[in-house]
Amino acid sequence: MNLTIQLQEQLNNLKLRTKLSACDDGHFPAQYAFIRGGERQMRTEFAATNQQYSIVLYERTDKYKHEICFARGIFNSLERLAIVIDLWVDRLKDANEISDQFQELELYKSFSFKNPDPAIDKAWEKVKNMQFNDTEYWKKPEWQARYSEMLNAAKHYGVFKNLYPFTSHYALRFSKDESIRKVWNLFLNIEPSWHTNEKAFRVSYGEKDVEVFDDINDALDFFATKMEEIVPLRYQ
Template sequence: MPIAPDPAVLYPHVAACGSLAEALQAEAEGSLDAVLVTSPSSAPLLHATVASLLPHRAPLQISAWMHERRWSIRGEEPFQNMPLIDGETNDLAEVAKAVRMWHDGAALNDIRRAAPFVHLTGRFEVPDHDPACLTESEWQSMRQEADELAYAWQEAYQALIEAAHAQPTLRSLYPFTSHWALRFSTTTRPRLTVVGPCLMANSDGTYGVGKGFISQDLGQFATAHEAVALAVRHLPSGLGPTTLGG
């Protein structure tokens, strides 16, 4: 693994300001004067955070890359610690725009319009932590992620996600993935309660269903709809509405 250069060499303008927080203030040309942007004493040139006026937004995280001049952002909701926005850019002034709008509570779409490097994850904000809305938000993010994938088996994986979403019983459960295996929970994050089989899209275009994690002991199928139909039949009876997993 190559040795990371000294951050002061990679980011001399940030080093001149003393911290990434101060560099963001300088790039903002006054628009962040009333906003508290902080950097940790342990790595002041590489990290910064800014809180939001909205209590249902966690502080925006800004991080500098170690091996090339670039910055990443991540803005989460604090109940599940799942990202609402992320993105990467080599333009610190664009980061400063996103910082200001996240702090001010601007709508997610407006942040994206103001700073086009910002990527919307598909999740929407659920200030009251309604479990049905959190479940819908997670499905929306999962469907968008499947659509954006660039892997060779992207079409098969997307077909699996769409077939599962089309089933009302599965759509009412909270979806999550581990190693690209689709699973379901009767509770939202942060504490999942796994229920039912595990579904997988295989590299050869088939679909597997299994009782356990990354298992296909219940069978392999030529179509996503067949696999999903079997998964539905193996769900326990009497499942109620999804509840909060906290």
């Protein structure tokens, strides 16, 4: 069962103009489908079964320099999935307008509060949006909830007010400058635990040094203490 071929056939049957992309070697992927090129793009793949489809709707331009995800969702109908893709990619409909017609979609929501520094606030939004831009989000709802809790608490935390957040394999780190050149070493980071039977948050501060916490504020306090102890490095 080839998702790209099935989905393209559905688009064609509906007389929609959207054309799915092929891989670099020219073949159409079986387990997922995507649009490459242009500002409006999307990725979709099979979800829990081969009759369920997970999708993210996003934009990518030289202006943004990274993907900005506007919506994601799980669909049980290939026809409804095809219509959503066409509305987003070809007809350039607003994500809010599409979600009004398709309740399967979840819209991206910004933080409820802003950092006074626009550049730092933008960095926070990038981190939050990168978490949201995930076709496998449905597999790990507990981890997703922990991640959102961590980001909200960290953005409120006074010690980080003048620092630029970024992630490395989902682990949250900080830089003293916008270009992310003056940073703490790779091992110093905070992240949610992946397993529900573990304490909720992990702070790494050495190659094999890790502390775990149930309370995010305790985890951030410990993380901030280690940031005071460890001198950040400047990378060229």
